[in-house]
Amino acid sequence: MTLFRLSGLTGGQGAVPFVRDVDLEVRPGELVGLAGRNGMGKSTTLRTAFGLATRFGGTVTIADTPVPPRRPDLPARLGASFLPEDRGVFPTLSVAENLELARLRGYRPVVDPRDAFPLLTERARQPAGTLSGGQQQLLGFSRAVLAGYRLIAVDELTQGLQPSVVTEVLQVATRLAEDGIGLLLVDQSPQVLTRWCSRVLVMEAGRVVLDEAVTDETAARVSDLLVLR
Numbered sequence: 001m002t003l004f005r006l007s008g009l010t011g012g013q014g015a016v017p018f019v020r021d022v023d024l025e026v027r028p029g030e031l032v033g034l035a036g037r038n039g040m041g042k043s044t045t046l047r048t049a050f051g052l053a054t055r056f057g058g059t060v061t062i063a064d065t066p067v068p069p070r071r072p073d074l075p076a077r078l079g080a081s082f083l084p085e086d087r088g089v090f091p092t093l094s095v096a097e098n099l100e101l102a103r104l105r106g107y108r109p110v111v112d113p114r115d116a117f118p119l120l121t122e123r124a125r126q127p128a129g130t131l132s133g134g135q136q137q138l139l140g141f142s143r144a145v146l147a148g149y150r151l152i153a154v155d156e157l158t159q160g161l162q163p164s165v166v167t168e169v170l171q172v173a174t175r176l177a178e179d180g181i182g183l184l185l186v187d188q189s190p191q192v193l194t195r196w197c198s199r200v201l202v203m204e205a206g207r208v209v210l211d212e213a214v215t216d217e218t219a220a221r222v223s224d225l226l227v228l229r
Contacts, residue, residue: 001064002215003028003151004049004080009058011048018044026151026182031173033193033214034186035222036203042186043085043155044204050082050153061084081148085155087140087142095120095139098128102143108148109180110136111172113142123222134160134181140167145176152176153184158192175207190226194219202226 003023004026012018017224019041026032036042047053049060051072060067062078075082081102082088089098097114099120116121117138123131128139134139137160144152152173158166174196187193190194194201210225212218 001027001059002026002154003030003063004184005059006045006049007059007061008012008133009048009060009068011044011053011058013053015053015054017054017206019048019203022203022208024184024201024208024211026184028053028180028182029177030199031183031197033195033197033200034184034203035188035200035226036190037226038044040203041206042151042203044206046082046153046155046184046186047084050080050221052084053058053204058107068085076147079150080105081144081152083140083144083154086158087133087136088143089128089136090140091127095128095131097141098139099146102146104147104149107149108192109119109144109145109176111145111175113145113172114173115170116168117142131222132160134162134165137161138165138169148181153186155186157185157187158162159187160226166192170199188226190219190222192224 002025004023006022009022010017010020019054048055051070054182055069062075062080067074196202200222201208202222
């Protein structure tokens with residue numbers, strides 16, 4: 001079974017398509033990286049797939065269920081969570097309240113974020129909007145973990161995170177993948193994606209220009225594609 005599949009996805013904001021004919025899939029237990037420079041279509045691809053941007057063409061399937069355009073509620077019902085670039089936290093609610101709202105009744109992830117990230121317990125009563133950017137990113141990732149029992153998609157994974165915290169987050173992601181959850185991680189860092197992911201895609205000008213399993217040679221190709229020209 002493919003957990004998440006985009007076939008010929010074309011999408012954008014308003015009446016303007018920005019990503020075209022994107023094919024992408026994530027299988028159970030797979031860590032997939034999506035790389036690309038700023039403005040190449042990574043965020044638009046995810047936002048279109050999760051019903052937050054205009055879909056002009058193509059199909060989205062989650063757990064073998066077709067997802068129609070503009071239905072952001074349906075991926076969540078199918079066990080897919082999405083952490084957007086704006087981190088997706090409720091700023092006036094406490095850290096604990098943010099986590100509780102995200103938690104699915106009856107679902108316990110193999111890794112509890114509060115055990116993995118002590119900061120969430122230390123700052124449990126603090127309003128999320130008063131956290132630093134990196135701390136909000138950690139909270140947003142934790143919310144995605146508590147909601148995504150099949151698939152977790154993260155936009156700009158390392159945004160604001162210290163290197164040591166990046167490692168901790170990716171260790172949690174790896175453990176989730178080992179438990180059968182599929183993860184799609186978007187980032188600009190080829191080093192992070194090619195170290196931790198089993199497969200990496202690269203986007204350029206709204207299209208996927210590379211999609212292959214990670215090897216030493218792949219890491220070099222991804223880096224070359226991300227060099228500013």
